[in-house]
Amino acid sequence: MKKNSIYLALLCTQLSFGHAKKEPTNRFSFQKMALELEEDCDACGCSASGGSMGFSSMLNSNFVGLRYFNQSYSSRDGIFANSPWVNENFNTIQIWSKIPITEKLQISTLIPYQFHNRERSTGTENIQGLGDITVMGMYSVFQTHKDSTVFVHKLQLGGGIKIPTGKFDEANNSGSVNKSFQVGTGSWDYLLATEYVIKKSQLGVSTMLNYTLKTKNKKQYQFGNQFNYGSTLFYLFDLPTIKIVPQAGIAGEIYKSNSQYGEQLPETAGDILFSKFGLEIGITNFSLGINTMLPINQHLSNSKIEANYRWSINLNYSL
Amino acid sequence: MKNALHKAIAILAVSALVISCSKDDNEVITGTGNLGIEFDNAFGTNDLILNTQANTTSNNEVLKISNIKYIISNIVLTKEDGTIFTYPKSESYFIIDEADPTSVVAELENVPAGNYTKVKFGIGVDQAQWELGATGQGDLATRAQAAGMLWSWSAGYKFVVFEGTFTSATVTDSTPFMVHTGQTATDYNYTEVTLDLPTKAMVRTTISPEIHVVSDVSKIIDGTYKIKLSDNNMGGMGAMIMGGTNLPLITANLNGMFTVAHVHND
Numbered sequence: 001m002k003k004n005s006i007y008l009a010l011l012c013t014q015l016s017f018g019h020a021k022k023e024p025t026n027r028f029s030f031q032k033m034a035l036e037l038e039e040d041c042d043a044c045g046c047s048a049s050g051g052s053m054g055f056s057s058m059l060n061s062n063f064v065g066l067r068y069f070n071q072s073y074s075s076r077d078g079i080f081a082n083s084p085w086v087n088e089n090f091n092t093i094q095i096w097s098k099i100p101i102t103e104k105l106q107i108s109t110l111i112p113y114q115f116h117n118r119e120r121s122t123g124t125e126n127i128q129g130l131g132d133i134t135v136m137g138m139y140s141v142f143q144t145h146k147d148s149t150v151f152v153h154k155l156q157l158g159g160g161i162k163i164p165t166g167k168f169d170e171a172n173n174s175g176s177v178n179k180s181f182q183v184g185t186g187s188w189d190y191l192l193a194t195e196y197v198i199k200k201s202q203l204g205v206s207t208m209l210n211y212t213l214k215t216k217n218k219k220q221y222q223f224g225n226q227f228n229y230g231s232t233l234f235y236l237f238d239l240p241t242i243k244i245v246p247q248a249g250i251a252g253e254i255y256k257s258n259s260q261y262g263e264q265l266p267e268t269a270g271d272i273l274f275s276k277f278g279l280e281i282g283i284t285n286f287s288l289g290i291n292t293m294l295p296i297n298q299h300l301s302n303s304k305i306e307a308n309y310r311w312s313i314n315l316n317y318s319l
Numbered sequence: 320m321k322n323a324l325h326k327a328i329a330i331l332a333v334s335a336l337v338i339s340c341s342k343d344d345n346e347v348i349t350g351t352g353n354l355g356i357e358f359d360n361a362f363g364t365n366d367l368i369l370n371t372q373a374n375t376t377s378n379n380e381v382l383k384i385s386n387i388k389y390i391i392s393n394i395v396l397t398k399e400d401g402t403i404f405t406y407p408k409s410e411s412y413f414i415i416d417e418a419d420p421t422s423v424v425a426e427l428e429n430v431p432a433g434n435y436t437k438v439k440f441g442i443g444v445d446q447a448q449w450e451l452g453a454t455g456q457g458d459l460a461t462r463a464q465a466a467g468m469l470w471s472w473s474a475g476y477k478f479v480v481f482e483g484t485f486t487s488a489t490v491t492d493s494t495p496f497m498v499h500t501g502q503t504a505t506d507y508n509y510t511e512v513t514l515d516l517p518t519k520a521m522v523r524t525t526i527s528p529e530i531h532v533v534s535d536v537s538k539i540i541d542g543t544y545k546i547k548l549s550d551n552n553m554g555g556m557g558a559m560i561m562g563g564t565n566l567p568l569i570t571a572n573l574n575g576m577f578t579v580a581h582v583h584n585d
Binding site for chain 2: 078079080081082083170260261263264265266267
């Protein structure tokens with residue numbers, strides 16, 4: 001937590017830095033690539049997958065894409081020191097789009113398909129199906145306008161809802177293993193998001209904070225509210241036929257306790273901090289992105305869940 | 320275009336309203352339900368595995384446990400408002416046997432719906448109930464006979480049976496041990512334990528909570544009182560603790576054997 005606060009302080013400093021009114025983004029493709037920069041899904045299993053994907057800000061165009069991401073966890077199956085660790089794989093294929101409604105307002109949609117598996121002593125468990133769909137609006141409250149200064153900024157605020165289109169199966173979160181082995185949370189959740197991007201010529205930093213308010217589902221289970229934050233440094237190599245954007249940053253997630261019938265469940269809160277690295281390649285209207293996230297430190301479910309890594313690949317088409 | 324924004328905000332507002340209106344926090348709790356108490360045997364922080372697992376005590380004796388059984392009785396539940404529910408005594412006897420997975424959950428029926436925060440139970444058969452004769456314990460006598468939980472040489476139940484083999488610095492060959500508790504000429508050796516629940520057990524007609532109790536069997540000889548099996552290995556024939564001054568100490572140790580890991584409300 002201490003570490004997290006330090007990073008937060010850094011992010012805040014970043015937000016307050018720079019006032020110059022400036023040139024809008026030079027290149028369309030540059031903007032598009034920045035869209036891919038923020039990536040977080042829920043730790044503990046993408047039960048609410050996609051809800052915490054950074055809804056990046058810089059795209060002004062119609063856009064649709066396909067993304068695959070994989071999350072690897074190890075969870076202790078039991079309450080004892082000699083209880084076995086279970087490997088869990090969370091896989092998501094997502095159709096995502098970002099459509100401008102006005103110059104300042106964009107609507108994002110995430111439609112995930114989940115297929116998860118884990119190896120227990122009793123055999124392999126598989127679940128799959130449509131996940132929870134998220135719809136979100138982002139509004140530009142501040143954007144540098146045409147002029148010529150050194151820094152270009154954009155600040156967006158937004159909100160959205162996550163609809164319980166994915167199936168929540170109570171059986172998957174009884175017992176002592178990872179409670180988030182689900183394709184959906186079964187709940188209506190609400191998202192609040194903010195994104196800030198600052199650039200100087202080809203170099204930029206994108207920072208996001210978002211908060212997900214999760215509600216009780218029909219089975220009276222409630223996943224804990226979730227706070228996500230992240231900051232990514234990126235650089236554009238703008239070559240004649242190809243654009244390449246390498247990027248590196250950090251991303252963190254903080255979870256409150258889950259509850260059931262209004263009772264807080266012990267050992268369900270946690271926090272995790274990731275490093276992340278990625279590369280975007282753009283040719284004509286297409287862009288290809290790959291990203292990986294590796295934990296720096298974590299305390300999930302009283303250390304009974306460990307995130308190993310996440311990685312993703314996506315292909316986007318600008319309409 | 321502005322309309323779209325207004326619509327988005329309206330949708331958000333309406334859905335927030337729908338959610339907040341659908342809460343029913345003022346439910347009336349009536350009827351009865353079921354409640355399970357699972358006794359999950361452990362040795363220290365490890366899950367107990369019979370026969371193969373080598374378990375080391377603080378006295379550096381290494382135990383392989385082949386048999387652990389105990390009688391749970393007199394279950395009493397306390398609600399959050401302090402109300403006490405005593406489960407009918409004659410139906411309240413459970414023989415927990417690690418070797419029989421079907422025996423490790425004490426299933427209680429017809430428990431008044433409510434939010435329970437405490438559980439109390441006895442280990443063994445209390446003296447008053449014993450003096451009622453076998454009928455005071457329901458069908459326990461029959462079940463105990465089948466489980467080998469009746470003394471063969473004197474009247475009375477075995478409250479705890481803890482058996483296996485051990486080695487130590489002084490006893491290098493694998494040597495049997497048997498710890499049996501129950502009444503002796505001098506001590507009755509029945510004891511009770513009260514445990515607070517970390518979260519409420521919410522008994523409803525539709526919810527059957529399960530209280531997951533961890534029973535750390537190492538505490539039987541390695542609790543408040545440390546009892547060395549090596550010191551009880553009479554003539555090298557094995558450590559047989561079935562009476563004498565050690566039994567009250569072992570009985571006192573049982574108070575520290577049980578903890579509640581968690582409560583499921585499923």
